[in-house]
Amino acid sequence: MATICLRITNQDRVGLVLDISQVLARDNINILSMEVSPNIMYLEIESLSPNKYAFIHKQLCLIPQIITVDLISNMPHQEREQQLKAVMDTIGDGILAIDKEEVITHFNPAAEKILSYQSNEVLGKKIKDIFVSEIPLLEALHEGTPYSNCEFVVSTTRGKSHYITSGCPIRDANGITIGAVAVLKAMHDVKELVYSVTKPHINRFADILHVSEKMKHVINLAKLVAKNDSTVLIRGESGTGKELFARSIHMESLRREKIFAPINCAALPDALLESELFGYEDGSFSGAKKGGKSGLFEYANAGTIFLDEIGELSASLQAKLLRVLQDGKIRRIGSNQEISVDVRIIAATHRNLEEMIRKKEFRDDLYYRLNVIPIYIPPLRDRKEDLPLLIESLLLKINHRLKKQVTHLSQPAMSKLMQHDWLGNVRELRNVIERAVSLVSQGEITPEHIMLDQMNLQTASSVLPITNRKLKEVLAEMECHILREAIKTHGTSRQVGNVLGLSHTGVLNRMRKYDLSEKKV
Template structure:
């Protein structure tokens, strides 16, 4: 039974009400007092008897039965709010005991609320959770990444916490919010995702590129690994994005990384993440890698041929088992990621040279896609040039009318070693350098003829074949050194590994030339 008793405001009013219940030998479960109002919750089979006695008391004006006391109504509203929000919410008191947990937190933490209320949060979660630090220090925290094993399952979430303080600034408890890391990734991707690219965005007339698109469309509808091969600038990433956006993972992240752009150690931590404290300058809470960020989506590994051998082993393991292990951790995390790899190198030849693992090559080469160079799709050159002209007219705000006939003739006859990327750069430069309302003339193209490496061979009858081949090899290295400066670039040009280049340079005492150039 719950009552609202309306009264006049005078001293002793509450005592008068309590006396009536005391005389009837009744206990009150809950009493809440406000100005001119007394709220009661009690059990009694004949409430009308008590009601009659109360109404005979001085200054009691009215008694009304109510469904909930104000405090119960607030509690119910709070519970509804906690269950409505999309975040998990966990609260502890000044002793570290769990006082509240909403259903979202139960789901994120793999817990049942009824089983953990009243238990120590350090025992339920972990002794190092930031809530306990806040309980000791009173300092709030934001966006801490947590990865814990709870009831046999790894839970991964982002959490922020606030201290609950009393009038004297004493810490009375802590309340924390949390988001599942998978939800965080989806939210980040929904905000940062680039414009969708489909096969309709690939400009072409030629049948040779049309055949490649048809093959890529078939590849897109599966979850299989794709290996895209082609020269630099042919549009390998464009195809990778189109495959992702046309496939079943289009609503999940597309995460690209260039395997040649980062040092080996940084590349490993970027791909696989690391456990907190794994190395100097590592984040205390650790960091997720791109495999985890791309979970459910696609990871695009550009320039896969540059992947170091020890990372080739780790990538092979992910492809075989669908699990990753962070640097410094012994625990494995399941990931569901589609791999699209790309390279401008001959991986088969690299396998023969023991520069690329054979087993990884066959794992990647499930669906091979070879993109032809621009010189093999002549019908597309003018079409692409006009497309880029329209694009950079918009970008620059200019109105370049088109291309002079002699310019188009140069486009058709040029070898385009940089492929579509080079063509785009040439058109962009030409638009900038061409006067308004004019045609693009050849003099603003600045297309250079290819500098092929030419080395004269002089036969010396007094030297053996090996000695003369050594002289030729040294000469080639000296010429390449002048142009490419670093061992990595030299290796790429000559088809040698980094170690192979170093051995050759040492053999002919050319290391100092590399060091001068800042390798």
């Protein structure tokens, strides 16, 4: 029905509404809605012809205390509803509201996307006709209890939806509950928001320090393959920087704005690793989080997942990973439903996968799925020309962290480092430089400050034969040895205390305990 709206300004008096109603009733005009406030009245009536409107307008203006009668486009409550709808439509979070009869009254576009329904399909329907499983919004309605930031995986007649929700009852001026409203945020949006706020610095290829031709070749290859979505298998000894390369490949790819999710396959027990990778359903095992939990493959959807130490995967997890690589689908623990994921996989290992395949320890079909783009990072001993650049960078970082002022290495110290084989690669180099900086108050690092891991093992085995000896005796002998070497190097007990992080009194007490003195040493 076509309608028109009137705004009537007036001087308020008793009986004014009755007079207006009588004018309209005499011409059989129905009042569809009315809003009254001090000195102003709004009417919505059925549409009138121009002549009839002119007649009614004249009759209304003749009523005492009426000042003006004007046509307006909408009633105030209609304008408020339009403004509210405009606000709700622009909000990125889903808004779902129900009245006291559990009927859905508001359902914005974000809620449509999260719950896979159009508003015209749900408005005016009971919420239980849409949601198969229980939802907290009904508790807010019937018990009057608000809730905040609850994670839910709920079932609707269209499938399952995973979101974070907050809700509260709606009360009138008398405190009576007349409905409830919920705010929904899709779980993948929550994860991306958390990641954008908490993500660590993601390395780029420019952060990989090198001058050697071998590293230049590897970096150029990695940059080339980063642009596509092919699976990458990074090979190299422990400490060569495999995760650094994985992060750099991600940042060079088209997925750089999405999540990079690393996980060490050797660091977690098999059952825990499976739940971390694939997630689980509510009640799938004892201690499972209510509502279930998404795994890393869901978390990193549209991004990159880095599987370090891939050679440590059990046979069952190898089979599940193969399924992801083949079909792009995962299945949570305790679920029969498959979830499609779009994740680029970068794997890494220091183990000989080919030998593991021969021993039936690693699936050959998984190997070929992972080894699409193989990248081999050379060990530090094969690119020793990179040592000075790496050492310079490490000195800056360690000086800053330890609040030292060690400026450089002497030429003999550098020669000593260049002759070492670096079985632990960059990780070992970092330890050796930090150890040397710790032993120097300021100035330069000399050869006596360079304590290489291989030398330490030899010293420890010669100084500390532990056969048939108590731990207390072994520790005491090691402490005595460290003190003696520190006194030889630094000369005074006060300097020894600074290096070893002990008080001057603590050093003197230990020297008396082991009958050490600066002169004897």
